Amino acid sequence: MIPSSLAIDSKLPWVGTTIFTVMSRLATECGAINLSQGFPDFSAEPALFEATMRAMQNGRNQYPPMAGLPELRHAIGAKVESLYGARFDPESEITVTAGATQALFTAIAAFVRPGDEVIVFAPVYDSYVPAIETVGGRAVYASLLFPDYRPDWESVRRLVSPRTRMIIVNTPNNPTGSLMTADDLATLADIVRDTDIVVLSDEVYEHIVFDGGKHLSVISREDLAARSIVVSSFGKTYHITGWKIGYVLGAAALMNEFRKVHQFNVFTVNTPCQAGIAEYMADPSRYLGLAAFYEQKRDFFRAQLQGSRFEFLPCRSTYFQLVRYDAISDLPDREFAEWLTREVGVAAIPVSVFYPDGRDDRVVRFCFAKQDSTLSAAGERLRRI
Numbered sequence: 001m002i003p004s005s006l007a008i009d010s011k012l013p014w015v016g017t018t019i020f021t022v023m024s025r026l027a028t029e030c031g032a033i034n035l036s037q038g039f040p041d042f043s044a045e046p047a048l049f050e051a052t053m054r055a056m057q058n059g060r061n062q063y064p065p066m067a068g069l070p071e072l073r074h075a076i077g078a079k080v081e082s083l084y085g086a087r088f089d090p091e092s093e094i095t096v097t098a099g100a101t102q103a104l105f106t107a108i109a110a111f112v113r114p115g116d117e118v119i120v121f122a123p124v125y126d127s128y129v130p131a132i133e134t135v136g137g138r139a140v141y142a143s144l145l146f147p148d149y150r151p152d153w154e155s156v157r158r159l160v161s162p163r164t165r166m167i168i169v170n171t172p173n174n175p176t177g178s179l180m181t182a183d184d185l186a187t188l189a190d191i192v193r194d195t196d197i198v199v200l201s202d203e204v205y206e207h208i209v210f211d212g213g214k215h216l217s218v219i220s221r222e223d224l225a226a227r228s229i230v231v232s233s234f235g236k237t238y239h240i241t242g243w244k245i246g247y248v249l250g251a252a253a254l255m256n257e258f259r260k261v262h263q264f265n266v267f268t269v270n271t272p273c274q275a276g277i278a279e280y281m282a283d284p285s286r287y288l289g290l291a292a293f294y295e296q297k298r299d300f301f302r303a304q305l306q307g308s309r310f311e312f313l314p315c316r317s318t319y320f321q322l323v324r325y326d327a328i329s330d331l332p333d334r335e336f337a338e339w340l341t342r343e344v345g346v347a348a349i350p351v352s353v354f355y356p357d358g359r360d361d362r363v364v365r366f367c368f369a370k371q372d373s374t375l376s377a378a379g380e381r382l383r384r385i
C-alpha cells in the first residue's frame with residue numbers, strides 16, 4: 001500500500017463499490033449460484049470468435065477510424081433502418097463505443113453543464129447518476145410506478161424546468177423488465193416539444209422483448225429521433241459482456257458534440273472486435289432470434305420457481321426477473337439478498353439499490369441469462385424456502 005495524506009474533495013462522496021461487485025464477490029465467497037450480476041454463463045457462437053481471430057491474423061490490429069470501422073457502422077445503420085425505419089448516416093450519425101457505459105458517460109459529458117438538471121426514472125440503472133454528478137449536473141427523479149413500473153409522466157411534467165438539459169430513458173428497462181409503449185413515447189415527445197432537452201435513450205436490451213411485444217425505440221418517432229442519442233450494446237446482444245463494445249446513434253448535430261468528447265475519452269474502440277462483429281451481424285437471425293432464446297430462459301426459470309413462495313412481477317423484456325418475497329421473509333431487501341446468498345446459496349440483487357432514497361418494496365432481481373443447468377440448480381434451492 002502507498003501511504004497518501006492528500007485531502008481529496010471527492011466528486012462522488014456517496015459512491016462505493018457497486019452492489020453488482022459486492023454480490024458477485026459474496027456469491028464467490030459462499031459458493032452461491034450467482035443470479036445477481038447481469039452476464040451470461042454460456043458462450044457466444046464460435047463464428048463470432050473465428051471472425052474476430054481472422055481480423056487479428058489479417059493484421060487488423062491498429063487504430064481504426066475514431067467513429068468506428070465503416071463496415072460496422074454500415075451494418076449498424078442497415079439494422080437500425082430495417083427495424084425502426086430511421087435512416088442514420090454511418091459517416092456522421094453512428095459511433096462505435098467501448099460499451100454502453102462509456103457511451104452513456106460520454107453523452108452526459110457532452111451535453112450536461114454544471115448546474116444543469118437531468119431527469120431520470122427511479123428505479124434507475126446505476127451508472128447514470130454518478131456520470132451526471134461527475135460533470136457537475138444534478139439528477140432529478142421521476143418514478144416508474146410500482147408494481148408494473150409504468151413511467152409517471154405527471155411527475156416528469158412537474159420536474160421539467162428551464163434548467164432541464166436532458167431526460168434519460170431506459171427501455172427495455174433494467175431492473176424492472178418493463179417497456180415503453182407508443183403512448184409513453186407520444187407523451188415524452190409532447191413534454192419535450194418546444195424545448196432544447198436532449199433525450200438519452202438506453203436501449204441495450206432492444207432485442208430481448210417477450211410475448212410478441214415490440215421494442216419501440218425513441219427513433220421510431222421523427223420528433224424524438226431529432227433530439228435523441230440512442231445507446232446500444234453488443235455485449236447484451238451477442239453474449240459478450242466482457243468485450244465492452246456498443247454504439248450510439250444521433251442526428252449529426254448531436255453526434256458532432258458527442259464525438260468531440262468521445263475522441264478524447266476513448267478515441268477509438270478495438271479494431272478486431274469491431275471487424276468480427278461487423279461480419280457476424282450480417283446474419284440478422286443472430287439478433288432477431290434473441291427474444292425467443294431468452295423467452296425460453298425466462299419461462300424455464302419461472303417453471304423452476306413453481307411451488308416456491310416467491311411471487312413474480314411482470315417480465316416483458318430484458319434478462320431479469322423481479323420477484324416479491326414478502327411471503328418468505330420480512331427482512332429488508334439488502335439483508336434478504338445477503339441471507340439468500342449465504343444461507344440458501346443463490347445470489348440476487350436487492351431492488352432498493354436502484355432508488356436514491358433506498359425505497360424497499362421487498363423485491364429482488366434474478367438474472368436468468370444462465371445455462372438451464374444453472375437455473376434448475378438455483379430453482380431447486382429456491383423452492384426449499
Ligand SMILES: Cc1ncc(COP(=O)(O)O)c(C=O)c1O
Pocket residue numbers: 038098099100101102125170173174202204232233234235236241244245246
Ligand atoms: C440498462 C443498462 N445500460 C447499460 C449497461 C452497460 O452496458 P455495457 O456493458 O455495454 O457497458 C447495462 C449493463 O448491464 C445495462 O443493464
